[in-house]
Amino acid sequence: xxxxxxIRSQYPILNRTVDGHPLIYLDNAATSLTPRVxxxxxNEMYNCHKANVHRGVHTLSQEATDRVExxxxxxxxxxxxxxxxxxxxxxxxxxxxxxxxxxxxxxxQHGDEIIVTTMEHHSNIVPWQLLGDRKRIRLRxxxxxxxxxxxxxxxxxxxxxxxxxxxxxHVSNVLGTVNPVRQLTDIAHRHGVPVLIDGAQAxxxxxxxxxQLDCDFYAFSSHKxxxxxxxxxxxxxxxxxxxxxxxxxxxxxxxxxxxxxxxxADLPFKFEAGTPDYVGIAALSAAIDYINQIGIDNIAAHEQxxxxxxTQGLQKIGDLxxxxxxxxxxxxxxxxxxxxSSYDMGMLLDRLGIAVRTGHHCAQPLMSHYDVAGMVRASxxxxxxxxxxxxxxxxxxxxxxxxxx
Ligand code: PMP
Numbered sequence: 458x459x460x461x462x463x464i465r466s467q468y469p470i471l472n473r474t475v476d477g478h479p480l481i482y483l484d485n486a487a488t489s490l491t492p493r494v495x496x497x498x499x500n501e502m503y504n505c506h507k508a509n510v511h512r513g514v515h516t517l518s519q520e521a522t523d524r525v526e527x528x529x530x531x532x533x534x535x536x537x538x539x540x541x542x543x544x545x546x547x548x549x550x551x552x553x554x555x556x557x558x559x560x561x562x563x564x565x566q567h568g569d570e571i572i573v574t575t576m577e578h579h580s581n582i583v584p585w586q587l588l589g590d591r592k593r594i595r596l597r598x599x600x601x602x603x604x605x606x607x608x609x610x611x612x613x614x615x616x617x618x619x620x621x622x623x624x625x626x627h628v629s630n631v632l633g634t635v636n637p638v639r640q641l642t643d644i645a646h647r648h649g650v651p652v653l654i655d656g657a658q659a660x661x662x663x664x665x666x667x668x669q670l671d672c673d674f675y676a677f678s679s680h681k682x683x684x685x686x687x688x689x690x691x692x693x694x695x696x697x698x699x700x701x702x703x704x705x706x707x708x709x710x711x712x713x714x715x716x717x718x719x720x721x722a723d724l725p726f727k728f729e730a731g732t733p734d735y736v737g738i739a740a741l742s743a744a745i746d747y748i749n750q751i752g753i754d755n756i757a758a759h760e761q762x763x764x765x766x767x768t769q770g771l772q773k774i775g776d777l778x779x780x781x782x783x784x785x786x787x788x789x790x791x792x793x794x795x796x797x798s799s800y801d802m803g804m805l806l807d808r809l810g811i812a813v814r815t816g817h818h819c820a821q822p823l824m825s826h827y828d829v830a831g832m833v834r835a836s837x838x839x840x841x842x843x844x845x846x847x848x849x850x851x852x853x854x855x856x857x858x859x860x861x862x
Pocket of ligand 1: 486487548549550551552578580581626628629630655657658678680819
């Protein structure tokens with residue numbers, strides 16, 4: 458059992474009210490709240506070590522550089538990568554995926570195919586479509602089973618001699634489905650196809666072991682894992698990254714520049730043009746420590762309790778439909794009540810101090826699959842409590858009764 462009161466005391470934002478009600482924050486899949494230790498790490502960087510990295514010989518610059526590189530090693534250990542050359546800093550999951558699409562995608566040709574799934578977030582669809590438009594590449598889409606899991610047989614059948622890449626979610630931000638990444642990766646590898654895993658919804662809730670998953674790329678965002686905004690990570694297998702051209706040009710990513718010929722820096726710097734978010738990176742380090750201190754398995758077990766309570770409570774509400782019931786799903790519950798719009802439900806819940814997400818969740822193809830315009834989504838984190846879940850369920854019931862009239 459987590460000491461949620463102790464955990465909550467580290468989040469000043471949880472003391473605030475919305476419309477006179479204590480804030481109940483259930484929008485964690487969009488972004489998590491930030492504990493004091495992470496905010497203090499940001500302050501410490503600004504107050505004590507604010508200097509640009511990598512270029513300076515002076516003390517402050519070296520201190521900032523040390524923090525950025527120590528964090529890289531911490532991330533490497535955290536996800537069990539083989540080398541820090543495989544850990545690339547990006548703005549977040551979105552930029553990481555765009556990096557791979559732009560750089561590796563450069564070698565793809567007219568007629569090639571990329572496999573994605575019906576449950577992907579727009580950031581794991583649109584970069585491939587942009588590439589597809591430029592190169593006339595086709596997306597092939599893995600269908601879903603009724604419970605919101607992937608149809609693995611259909612996935613396997615999508616592979617042809619034209620398949621160049623597979624871009625797949627680890628965890629759905631809408632359905633909570635946890636995909637069998639190792640199995641999906643093994644199937645792709647049997648066809649000689651590299652795999653990118655969108656880990657945006659996994660990183661705060663489960664151990665990420667890229668060696669065990671054997672994926673070729675893995676992307677995640679700091680702001681969804683108690684860390685600061687503006688920073689994320691792309692893991693890539695070194696032998697693939699070595700062969701890929703730079704994504705953006707600028708400072709830091711070069712070996713030597715002349716007007717005749719410019720060479721690239723070694724990994725990982727080849728993919729890190731310009732000044733990185735060194736403040737955010739130092740604070741991400743604090744967020745990883747924070748997660749490890751509580752224990753990711755403890756967080757996950759706590760969130761599962763909340764999910765179970767929320768699901769059981771919501772199921773008692775007449776006309777309520779939950780989207781995504783796959784076994785072992787993560788602590789996200791998306792639903793609709795009758796024909797009440799998700800916005801109306803979300804707006805009235807907000808009046809009661811309850812923050813949920815409404816709308817298409819950046820997954821419009823998935824909304825089309827279920828033939829709905831949007832859904833209401835509640836998603837849980839370490840600081841949420843069973844009392845909050847009870848209040849939330851009662852509030853959904855109350856709002857549904859008002860809106861049904
Ligand atoms: N993929 C998934 C599954 C997500 O849930 C999100 C964020 N909602 C993203 C990608 C994009 O992450 P970011 O906005 O941090 O780049």
